[in-house]
Amino acid sequence: RLARLDEKWWALVAKLGTPQKTASKLTLVEITGDTLSKHPWPWGPDDFALFFHAVLPFQPAVLAVEPALSFDRGVAVEKDPVFEKMLHDHVLQSPKLVLGGRLGWASDPEAAPELQPMPVLRKVRGDLTAVPNFTAVESWADEMLRLTTPPGWTNIPERSGPRGWCPLVLRYRGQPVPAMVLQLAMHLEKVTLDEVEVAFGPQSSYVAIG
DSSP, X not given: OXXXXXXXXXHHHHHHHSOOOXXXXXXXXOOOHHHXXXXXXXXXXXXHHHHHHHHGGGOOSSXXXXXXXXXXXXSSTTTHHHHHHHHHHHHHHOSSEEEEEEEEOOSSTTSXXXXXXXXXXXXXXXXXXXXXXXXXXXXXXXXXXXXXXXXXXXXXXXXOTTTTOOOSEEEETTEEEEXXXXXXXXXXXXXXXXXXXXXXXXXXXXXXXX
C-alpha cells in the first residue's frame, strides 16, 4: 500500500515539476481490434512490406516496428519468397530502424537455449539485481531482417504504475541490454552504446545519453 502511495506522489511531482515542451513529431500506426476484424491475424511479409512502402517516402528519422517480424513459413508459402525479399529490401532502405522483440525464460532451466548476440550496455555501475533478468529470446525478427538492425525489447512490467512505467534497461543472462525506448532514444540522439551511461544506486538511478 505504501508503495502505491509512493508511486502516486512521484507521479504528482513529475507532473508539476516537468517543464512543458513542444510535443515531438511522433506518428503511431496502431493495430487495433477494428483493424484485425477487417484483416485477420497473422499478417505476412506482404502486409509489412506494404507498411514500409507507404512510410519510407516520409523519411522518418527513426522507425520502430512491433510485433516481431517473424513469419510462419506454412502460411501462403507460395508468395513468401517474393514479399520476403521486398520486406528485406525495405528494411535495408530504412536508415534507422528498431525491430521489436520480447525476452523470456528457457522452458527447461537445465538446458539453456543458444546464446543470442545482441547490443550490451558497457558503462553500467551499481547494483543490477533489481533489473529484470531473462535467459532466452521469446520472440524476435527473422534472422535475415535483424542482421542490420538492433532489437527493441518490449517487456513491460505487470504493474506499470500511475505514470505508465516503461523500462529502459533489461538484463539478458546477466548482461544489461537497452529496451526499445532507450534504443530509439539512442538513435534519435545519434549515440553509440559506449556513449550511454547507466547508474543504479540507493539515492539516485539514471541513464545518461551522450
